[in-house]
Amino acid sequence: MDLVTNHHEEDGWDVLAVTGEIDLATAPQFEREVSEYIREGCRLCLDLSGVSFMDSTGLRVLIGALKGVEENDGSLRVVAGDGPVAKLLTITGLDERLDLYPSVAAATGS
Amino acid sequence: MADRFTLEVPGRPEHLATIRIFASTLARRFGFDEDTVADLKLAISEAGTIALLGDDESAVRVDARSVERGLDFEIATGTAAHAGDDVGGLDLIRALFEGAAPGPSGSSIVIPLRRPAGS
Numbered sequence: 104m105d106l107v108t109n110h111h112e113e114d115g116w117d118v119l120a121v122t123g124e125i126d127l128a129t130a131p132q133f134e135r136e137v138s139e140y141i142r143e144g145c146r147l148c149l150d151l152s153g154v155s156f157m158d159s160t161g162l163r164v165l166i167g168a169l170k171g172v173e174e175n176d177g178s179l180r181v182v183a184g185d186g187p188v189a190k191l192l193t194i195t196g197l198d199e200r201l202d203l204y205p206s207v208a209a210a211t212g213s
Numbered sequence: 214m215a216d217r218f219t220l221e222v223p224g225r226p227e228h229l230a231t232i233r234i235f236a237s238t239l240a241r242r243f244g245f246d247e248d249t250v251a252d253l254k255l256a257i258s259e260a261g262t263i264a265l266l267g268d269d270e271s272a273v274r275v276d277a278r279s280v281e282r283g284l285d286f287e288i289a290t291g292t293a294a295h296a297g298d299d300v301g302g303l304d305l306i307r308a309l310f311e312g313a314a315p316g317p318s319g320s321s322i323v324i325p326l327r328r329p330a331g332s
Contacts, residue, residue: 128226158258159301
């Protein structure tokens, strides 16, 4: 299944909504698109609630994004939903490292 | 006598999804619930990724064998069966399926799928 991303701005946040499956085949695209919004002082919200499958290749992109955002004094917020992404974050303990929100509205404060 | 099922796909990342569909279809056919199927898809994808990163030239082969209370999946990984890192690989597979381990030859990963006793 292809990975589809959609970007919009909301209350000063770059919101990148992702749907589809993230694995070794699609992680490079995910990484490329996320990196477009990492810059000085960025405020990036990744909406992964529409991701139907993600394995550790997607986690590595999230870890890289977190590092990139921190190095640029920015903020990264993640909407994981209640499906496979949330479960994977919990199993691996990454839910403790990422700033998770239940919805885009909650993440952007809109 | 055990039933055997085999899938072999070209060793390219775009076929990981095919491997997941194969494994999840079999698991459903054998009566496993959707939570278990979701865990299996993740474990199979991790094993397939190990295979692809270890040797991206070869085909990826998945064998499944019916056993008394479920299925044994075996994914050929070449020499990289022990591969893992901070967030994925064999450690993640074991977190999902406690009995998962490198196969006898050391060049595969075996993922046992079992129904609880009495179910």
